[in-house]
Amino acid sequence: MIAEREARAGRRLVVACGGDGTISEVACGILDAGAEAELGVLPSGTGGDFRRTLGVPTRTADAARTLRDGRTVTIDAGRVVFTNRGGGRESRCFVNVASCGMGGEVIRRVKGSGSQSPVARGASALAGGRASYALASARAALSFERPALRVRLDEKPERRIVVTNFCVANARYFGGGMKIAPDANLADGLFDVVAVGDLGAASIFANAYKLYLGTHLGMAQVHHARAGRVSVAAADEGEKVLLEVDGELVGRLPATFEILPRALRVRVPAKWSS
Numbered sequence: 212m213i214a215e216r217e218a219r220a221g222r223r224l225v226v227a228c229g230g231d232g233t234i235s236e237v238a239c240g241i242l243d244a245g246a247e248a249e250l251g252v253l254p255s256g257t258g259g260d261f262r263r264t265l266g267v268p269t270r271t272a273d274a275a276r277t278l279r280d281g282r283t284v285t286i287d288a289g290r291v292v293f294t295n296r297g298g299g300r301e302s303r304c305f306v307n308v309a310s311c312g313m314g315g316e317v318i319r320r321v322k323g324s325g326s327q328s329p330v331a332r333g334a335s336a337l338a339g340g341r342a343s344y345a346l347a348s349a350r351a352a353l354s355f356e357r358p359a360l361r362v363r364l365d366e367k368p369e370r371r372i373v374v375t376n377f378c379v380a381n382a383r384y385f386g387g388g389m390k391i392a393p394d395a396n397l398a399d400g401l402f403d404v405v406a407v408g409d410l411g412a413a414s415i416f417a418n419a420y421k422l423y424l425g426t427h428l429g430m431a432q433v434h435h436a437r438a439g440r441v442s443v444a445a446a447d448e449g450e451k452v453l454l455e456v457d458g459e460l461v462g463r464l465p466a467t468f469e470i471l472p473r474a475l476r477v478r479v480p481a482k483w484s485s
Contacts, residue, residue: 212236212239212240212243213240214227214236214237214238214239214240214241214244215239215240215241215243215244216240216244217240217248218240218241218244218246218248219244219246221246222248223247223248223249224248224249224251224278224478225237225240225241225248225249225250225251226250226251226252226253226278227250227251227252227253228253228255229253229254229255230254230255230259230458231259231260231261231307231457231458231459232457232458232459233255234250234252234261234262234306234307234457235261235304235305235306235307235456235457235458235459237250238250238288238304238305238306238475239303239304239305241475242288242304242471242474242475243304247476248476249283249476249477249478250475250476250477250478251278251477251478252265252267252274252477252478253271253274253275253278254267254268254269254271254274259387259388260307260308260382260384260385260386260387260388260458261306261307261382261384261457262274263383263384263388264307264382264383264384264395264397265382265477265479265480265483266479266480266482266483267479267480268480277478277479277480278478280481281478281479281480281481281483282478282479282480282481282483283476283477283478283479284397284398284476284477284479284483284485285398285473285474285475285476285477286306286381286397286398286473286474286475286477286485287381287397287398287399287400287401287470287471287472287473287474287475288304288305288306288381288470288471288474288475289304289305289306289309289379289381289402289468289469289470289471290302290303290304290305290468290469290471291303291304291305291309291379291454291456291466291467291468291469292466292467293454293456293461293462293463293464293465293466293467294454294462294463294464294465294466295461295462296461296462301461301462303456303461304471305381305456305457306381306382306457306475307380307381307382307384307385307457307458308378308379308380308381308382308384308385308391308392308457309378309379309380309454309455309456309457309466309468310376310377310378310379310385310391310454310455311358311360311376311377311443311452311453311454311455311463311464311466312355312357312358312360312374312375312376312377312407312452312453313348313351313352313355313357313375313376314376314377314378314385314386314453314455315452315453315454315455315460315463316351316355316453317347317348317351317386317455318347318453318455318458318459318460319453319460320347320350320351321343321347322459322460343387345387345419348386348415348419349416352412352415352416355375357373357374357375357409357410358373358374358445358446358447358450358452359371359372359373359445359446359447360372360373360374360377360443360444360445360446360452360464361443361444361445361446362377362406362441362442362443363441363442363443364404364436364438364440364441365438365439365440369442371446372406372408372434373408373409374406374407374408374409375407375408375409375410375415376406376407377404377405377406377407377443378391378392378403378404378405378406378407379402379404379441379443379468380392380395380402380403380404380405381395381397381402381403381470382395382397383395383425385458386422388423389422389423390422390423390424390425391405391422391425391427392405392435393425393426393428394428396485397485398473398485399437400439400470400472400473401437401438401439401470402437402438402439402441402468402470403435403436403437404435404436404437404438404441405428405433405434405435406433406434406435407427407432407433408432408433408434409432410432414432418430439469439470440467440468440469440470441467441468442465442466442467442468443464443465443466443467443468444464444465444466445464445465451463451464452464454466
């Protein structure tokens with residue numbers, strides 16, 4: 212991996228030019244290197260959720276100015292162990308949000324699975340990040356079957372819940388601008404865990420705007436907690452529940468998430484506050 216190699220070589224600043232997937236890949240390279248390299252962000256690509264939490268401007272010239280004139284902060288990251296597409300166990304870092312349930316199905320559609328035609332994939336890309344995620348979310352809501360999960364937070368007793376989506380958030384946004392964890396703090400040493408309960412398609416459509424405003428935590432069907440370690444598995448061991456990490460479909464449950472407190476140095480705007 213280029214980022215890991217350059218971090219090991221002593222680069223002081225490694226810049227990710229792309230969307231959430233690219234930023235995550237570069238961040239993971241720096242973390243795996245165990246070096247003092249700093250992550251810089253030059254936004255591009257379909258997503259853009261992590262840069263929203265960092266307050267990095269979307270315009271290239273403004274983002275470049277942040278790289279030059281911004282300040283360095285140290286933030287938390289996460290590590291997840293999951294079941295990869297080949298059925299083996301795999302570990303990787305992440306910096307933004309990981310989710311399972313409908314989130315995995317949305318990412319499958321956004322990234323252009325085999326069920327999408329080339330025309331549909333092209334239209335999705337041209338539509339831009341938020342429109343792509345919104346369209347995929349609407350389609351998924353109509354057909355997605357809500358899974359039952361077994362969830363454990365830190366040392367608390369395991370719970371069984373039926374979810375539309377289950378999120379382990381280090382940062383605040385995912386899905387093209389949805390403010391899934393409005394109170395998430397990148398340096399508090401805890402994940403924000405948000406479980407959206409068993410909502411029907413009509414309820415999803417009626418309340419979708421709350422996700423963008425960050426007011427959904429007040430809904431009776433939405434549960435929020437903080438934890439440093441999260442374990443989640445399908446209640447039915449034969450059910451394959453897709454897992455997305457930082458906007459990339461990486462595999463499926465079961466998965467275990469662990470916070471990495473203040474593990475990553477990042478360049479942010481001078482006036483940014485976590």
